[in-house]
Amino acid sequence: MKKLFLIIDYQVDFVADDGALTAGKPAQAIEPAIAAEIERCRSGRIDILATQDTHRESSWQDTHPESRQFPIHCEHGSAGWQLYGRLADLNINTLVKTSYMMATGDIDRIVQTYDKITLAGVTTDICVFQNAIGLYNHAANIGKLVEFSVRSDCVASFDPDGHQYALAYLKDKLGFSIIGA
Numbered sequence: 001m002k003k004l005f006l007i008i009d010y011q012v013d014f015v016a017d018d019g020a021l022t023a024g025k026p027a028q029a030i031e032p033a034i035a036a037e038i039e040r041c042r043s044g045r046i047d048i049l050a051t052q053d054t055h056r057e058s059s060w061q062d063t064h065p066e067s068r069q070f071p072i073h074c075e076h077g078s079a080g081w082q083l084y085g086r087l088a089d090l091n092i093n094t095l096v097k098t099s100y101m102m103a104t105g106d107i108d109r110i111v112q113t114y115d116k117i118t119l120a121g122v123t124t125d126i127c128v129f130q131n132a133i134g135l136y137n138h139a140a141n142i143g144k145l146v147e148f149s150v151r152s153d154c155v156a157s158f159d160p161d162g163h164q165y166a167l168a169y170l171k172d173k174l175g176f177s178i179i180g181a
Contacts (some may be wrong), residue, residue, distance in 0.1 A: 008121030125162030
């Protein structure tokens with residue numbers, strides 16, 4: 001069974017106190033759990049991948065739908081675009097994504113490759129949620145049984161109600177396992 005620990009958008013702009021769209025203290029509080037899970041995965045030969053939300057000022061206002069809701073964030077190459085804290089030093093493979101959800105080709109490659117996918121990152125009710133649904137639906141559409149889970153101690157949001165809603169939906173509607181403290 002091939003396994004993946006997928007960390008969604010654990011970047012400076014979403015985690016640091018001065019990040020452009022920070023989830024703040026809740027996002028900072030999950031850093032030790034994510035780092036510990038990375039080490040556990042490495043010792044267990046579980047693949048690790050982190051997404052990096054990526055935008056460019058030159059196309060933000062005129063062409064990106066998220067610009068209607070949010071200011072520019074995670075601008076390619078900026079300090080806010082980098083992985084946050086200890087994750088920046090852990091030599092993790094990254095995948096660039098330019099919207100809430102990964103590109104369909106990336107989702108296909110991940111679903112085709114892995115039998116068990118565990119999600120972590122920020123924010124629970126936006127990007128983690130969107131990617132979980134995208135991965136789940138793609139697996140269902142191609143007829144592949146994938147064991148999906150979310151590490152509840154490795155996800156956070158700026159919206160406590162949204163965080164709880166997303167975890168409940170993934171568990172109750174899509175059958176994700178919710179693991180962690």
